[in-house]
Amino acid sequence: MARAAIQSHTMRLIFIFETIFVLTISHNAIGFYLPGVAPEDFQKGAPLNVKVNKLTSIRTQLPYSYYSLPFCSPKTIVDSRENLGEVLRGDRIENSPFVFKMREPQMCSVLCRVILDAKVAKQFKDKIEDEYRVNMILDNLPLVVPIPRQQEGPTIYQLGYHIGLKGQYSGSKDVKYFLNNHLSFTVKFHKDQVTETARIVGFEVTPFSVKHEYEGQWSKDVRLTTCDPHTKRTVSSSDSPLEVEDKQEVIFTYDVAFLESEVKWASRWDTYLLMTDDQIHWFSIVNSLMIVLFLSGMVAMIMLRTLYRDISKYNELETQEEAQEETGWKLVHSDVFRPPINSDLLCVYVGTGVQFLGMILITTIFAVLGFLSPSNRGGLMTAMLLLWVFMGIFAGYAAARLYKMFKGTEWKKIALRTAFFFPAAVFAVFFVLNALIWGQKSSGAVPFGTMFALVFLWFGISVPLVFVGSYVGFKKPVIEDPVKTNKIPRQIPEQTWYMNPIFSILIGGILPFGAVFIELFFILTSIWMNQYYYIFGFLFIVFIILLVTCAEITIVLCYFQLCSEDYLWWWRSYLTSGSSALYLFLYATFYFFTKLEITKPVSGALYFGYMLIASYAFFVLTGTIGFYACFWFTRLIYSSVKID
Template sequence: MKLLVPCALLALLQLSAAARLPADAQLTLGRQLLGEKDHKYKAGENVPLWASKVGPFTNPSETYEYYKLPYCQPKDGVKNKLLGMGELVEGNRLASTPYQLQFRSDRKREQVCEQLLDQEKLAKFRKAVQDDWYFQMYYDDLPVWGFIGKMEKLFKPGGVTEFKYYLFTHIDFDVKYNDDRVIEINISTDPQEAVDISEGITDTVKAKFTYSVKWTPTTTRFEQRLQRYERFPLNPVHLEIHWFSIINSCVTVLLLTGFLATILMRVLKADFIKYSKDDPAMDEEESGWKYVHGDVFRFPPYKNLFCSFVGTGTQLFYLALFIFGLALIGVFYPYNRGALYTALIVLYALTSCIAGFVASSYYKQMEGELWVRNILLTCFVFCGPFLCMFAFLNTVAIVYRSTAALPFGTIVIIVLIWSVVTIPLTVFGGIAGKNNRAEFFAPCRTNKYPREIPQLPWYRTTVPQMVMAGFLPFSAIYVELYYIFASVWGHKVYIIWSILAIVYVILIIVTAFITIALTYFQLAVEDHQWWWRSFLCGGSTGFFVYGYCFYYYISRSDMSGFMQTAFFFGYMLMVCFGFFLMLGTVGWRASLMFVRHIYRAIKCE
């Protein structure tokens, strides 16, 4: 056991390194799987610049269409680019812009338009500057960002504070190219050419919007152009410190788990020796986990719901494995615009047969008769709450007129996927599980009447046990949670999938071990109702993660407003519910294997 922990960690690191392809190979393979083509241009050929969205920098979910602000529009009208499902889910809406960025054609100073900003337009720009709005654009599939303007605070005599608002009207585009391909683009705004739009200056402001373009050759290859985003200032910095923190956390948790496993193995060994002796006096005492052998395999109450939870948790477990597999081969490279969301939707639909099969199979093994109800419950046990939450949050986004609100066509496609693919596959898997001839294996016969459970102290009840069970796995993922939250609910980009895969494996191992230990302690005091307890203890990490959401929202982020708050806590509630189902299934399966093992190892009459 002393060598098991470092060896296991070393093996995980080696497997992760083996799974990682070189950056060039990852990018090429990712583009092939996503069906993308490399763009080549001739000198003077127009490369369109697409405007994606605008919104408050501190509220990543609160985004709006670019032309919500009264910017200059193209002379031939605004054209919208057809986007994929994942891009729309991510909140992108690509619209054409009046900027002309011909390939390898410098422009010193070009005028886009000249506008007379009235009070209504000034109010919109002023509100955007006050809330620190930014804009996002795409040029040859490369993202680029800039701020709408800046705000200055002036202190006047007498303690009077005055705010000045400036709108950036000039943009410098710095584009790098290699032969016939675009490699890099950067945007800078000139504060010297900002227009004062402060309140009370004048009723109207004349603003002249201009831009310049500079093309610079570079030796960076096209396959390596996305590597710069791995070093982008908004990304996680100090990679070595990140690795050290994760390894330190994982080693600490694994050592604690190994220590707990060692104690448990020694106690079990002593129990096996004691229970193997044929001592009539010892039999008369009847204390310990051996003497609940006639009730330990009694099926749990609400087994319909229990089996649905286990089936859905198993599906989410395999879904996470498939996502990690795609990530480790380089499919989810930085800023591939919604590929992760597309993969989640498609893989969830395709893996729904796993949920149906597992739920129905266990339900039959537990002598359940309402198998149709079990299959239907499995279809809705996770999707039902998620769809209700989505309907509420999408309505909020529609009220705000945000790009976070999915278009009607996209909603129809998702509903069709759920009704045409997810539900039928769940039903087919349920029918296959129902017809499965496997029977529940129980080393001991179950008594006709349940044994009375003795009075237990408060710390051995369900809730305190869940707190103890969830703390150790949560401590294993605590460090990594910040980077994940900063990526999903911020502007950082998560690219270190190998670290996340290692943390995921550690989380599964720790959850299994801690649930097994608590199940043993529960049986040792002759509490034989371990089925639901093991599931709740295994899934209790989800409650800790949701508690961390409050800490992150208050202490680690600047999010504000009803829409952003609703999106954050609403969708994280669904994510934590998925964590609860997945880790609860892991805990119950590990406990089932453990209980079968210990009761098979002794003689039970």
């Protein structure tokens, strides 16, 4: 009976893990899948579903739904199913009135006519002023505008087309607003020579602003004199632009051209990823890695030689039974493992850092393997959120193990703090920022259903896993110190100016930040300038270099601190490498004032709010790496010398 019960329980666990695995790889559930698994083949004349996405601007960072402006709409607007990451990114994917048929060109197709009133004209002017772009999707490919380069090189592509332009016209000194109401689409396809089917490999557009004219009364079938397929009259840049003003008549039209391409379906995203000049990027990354590797090698060599000399000297003194007084780091052996002040808080931060380390490490590995391609919108953010939730078990385990070593007895208390301390702070900032976005009536505001899902992931999965990890970690045998600790703490001698805690901590964060600041520029650009980030292989290498750098700089400064007979290393080891987050936030501030053109207070609050969350997370991650490196180092050196 007992064996049957165990087998039944085991089968339930296997079923649960299989269910989690299926949900993890399901695109409809969370958007986490290997891209390019099922390419779609289109016969000639097959209908193509063009979908519209959000309106975006790098000046405001506030997305809006496409139909928040009076564009032409179908009879019934249908929202596409979106994963968690897409909702958090502000994506609102809906159907559109554009009718494409595979490999059947169209000219001067009329969508609809709109008469602007004063309110609508102002809405268009405001969006044009803020340089909003319209985003569309065809066969999972985003719409891009080709921008020819003056110098030789590949064409640069801009995501989405501008709603309109602002400028002067016909010698007038007044600044006017012109609406892009004619879209000239180009659909690139790769033809299969055997089956005569084709696959879409490109989706481009050239927008025009044209004041359409026609004869007689308006109807949907009226012939435009400014754009007539019967007379081969097409829209050009020489036509009179359409000014946005009250009581203006706007006729929306479009062309569709199909162009055969040699680009294969598996490589269709390569062109979209070449949106910036990557030569400087590659050179800077390689240069940064070489410098950091050289410094790391030098630091490691110096530390190994110095430590070997110290340990040999101390052991020789014990062997020769010399009466010489102990000096250096051996002198504080009876105080070095004394529990620090606010040890509970340190346990919470270390546990949260382990949670972050597991999340980022697994995410980057999956990204390098190609599971988180940019073609999978929202997949990266969804994967990070889910991994954060499931890494809670390791957070609880690490926090409880350290808490027990500090002679703690109430493991439930430390588990509760680990489960709520960091997420509560982040959720509070996120809630305030979401309220600001909601006040601007932006589609970037997280709806109630998604907010409930986030709370469920936190309370329903993450918190229980933290408690499970804490229970398991607290049941483990306590970590024994290599040396005994005296009851009476030793007085710390006066330190030199360069060993001052504040100075030492601030110096320690420079090298880890130097390992990532070049890559940080491109990450910030992809987030705030609406570009793709795809070089995950280099990101993984930089992350490994960051781990090594944080560990080595913390070990070096910890060694100097112990040599000066200062044994309060617990918190300082955490803050030494964690101080790199301060430089990250300062660099983000520098980036804001030098690279971005954000002027609205709400947009500025969003930028600094999200960068504050990112810097806080970076502090927890790097601080935990430095702490564990110093923890391993001190245990190693004090277990290597003979102490009475």
